Amino acid sequence: MIRILIADDHDILRAGLKHILQDEGDIAVAGEASDGHQVLARIRAEKWDALVLDLTMPGKSGVELIKQIKAEYPRLPILVLSMHKEDLYAVRALKAGASGYLCKDNAETLLASAIRKVANGGLFINQAVAEKVAMEMLAAPAQTTPHTRLTDREYQIFLMIARGMGVTDIGKKLNLSVKTVSTHKTRILEKMGLANTAELIRYAMRHHLIDETEGIHG
Numbered sequence: 001m002i003r004i005l006i007a008d009d010h011d012i013l014r015a016g017l018k019h020i021l022q023d024e025g026d027i028a029v030a031g032e033a034s035d036g037h038q039v040l041a042r043i044r045a046e047k048w049d050a051l052v053l054d055l056t057m058p059g060k061s062g063v064e065l066i067k068q069i070k071a072e073y074p075r076l077p078i079l080v081l082s083m084h085k086e087d088l089y090a091v092r093a094l095k096a097g098a099s100g101y102l103c104k105d106n107a108e109t110l111l112a113s114a115i116r117k118v119a120n121g122g123l124f125i126n127q128a129v130a131e132k133v134a135m136e137m138l139a140a141p142a143q144t145t146p147h148t149r150l151t152d153r154e155y156q157i158f159l160m161i162a163r164g165m166g167v168t169d170i171g172k173k174l175n176l177s178v179k180t181v182s183t184h185k186t187r188i189l190e191k192m193g194l195a196n197t198a199e200l201i202r203y204a205m206r207h208h209l210i211d212e213t214e215g216i217h218g
Contacts, residue, residue, distance in 0.1 A: 002026055002119045005042055007033040008054035008081070017052065017081075017107065024112045036060035043073060050119040052111075053098075055082040055089055056156075059175050062089070063096045063152035070097030077118035081107060084159075090129040092152055100124030145207065146192040154191070157184045161197060162204035 006029055008014050018029045031046065033039040036059040043051065051069070055062050066078055079100040080093045090101040099118035102110055117124040125133070150158055160170045167181040174181070194200050204210045 001028050002049045002115060003028050003030040003047070004050045004052055004115060004119075005031040005033060005039070005048050006052045007039045007057065008052075009034045009057040010054075013054075013104075017111065020108055020111050021115075027112060027115055034058075036065045039065065040068070040072075043069065043076065048076060050077045050079060050099075050115055052079050052081055052115065055080055055084065055093065056173070058173075061174075062156055063092050066093060066096040066098055077121070079114055079118045079124065081111075089156075090125065091133055092155065094123075094125070094129075094133060096152070101129060147203070147207065147209065149191060150188060154184055154188050157181060158188050158192075158200070159204070159209065161185060161188070162201050162210050164201075 004027060006014050006017055008017070011034075014032050014034075021027050021029055030048070031042050033042050035057050039051070039053070039057075040060075042048075053066070057065075060068070066080070069076060069078065074097075077099040078097065079102060080089070080098045081102050081104055082089055082093075083104050093101055100114050100123060102114050102124065114124040147155065147158060156174070157170055160173070165173075167178050167185060170176070171178045171181045189195070189200065192200070192203065194203060201210075
């Protein structure tokens with residue numbers, strides 16, 4: 001039996017994932033967590049065969065949380081379940097130690113097989129992600145695009161800004177002060193050589209990091 005811990009800050013989504021897995025005879029949802037602190041507490045208290053992890057939760061989350069978990073429990077397979085397009089965060093999540101990356105839109109059909117794959121020591125990613133990983137590995141340093149030089153937290157905030165979120169909303173979502181988010185935003189613009197939010201959004205669209213419908217034209 002594969003004992004898994006599901007971590008997501010939305011009760012409805014956790015219930016939906018359990019419903020998807022209820023008829024899988026070899027997978028048991030043995031625990032749940034709704035934020036990064038709960039995740040760490042649960043994995044420290046019990047033994048798990050795999051962790052299904054939402055990428056954006058209150059407090060410590062995303063790539064930062066993956067790195068901490070893998071530092072403490074290097075053999076625990078992590079399947080990232082994200083609302084984001086699979087090539088946005090996937091490379092960073094895999095580099096941090098995740099064993100798989102699945103878009104929530106595909107959870108109903110692929111979740112069980114993805115869990116089995118990572119729990120058995122495999123890697124679960126789609127072809128587009130695999131190609132992106134290979135391209136990043138082969139790219140010379142001079143060829144790297146500005147957004148790849150952002151830290152994991154900066155990249156997370158960069159995408160939120162590109163989707164039209166303001167610093168106050170970003171702060172609430174990530175449990176950060178408005179001042180901290182504003183500082184990150186300033187550094188992001190400086191690192192990427194951009195003058196303002198409108199240029200940032202256009203950059204994100206040009207590099208296909210967001211859909212054109214997500215950006216707010218300034």
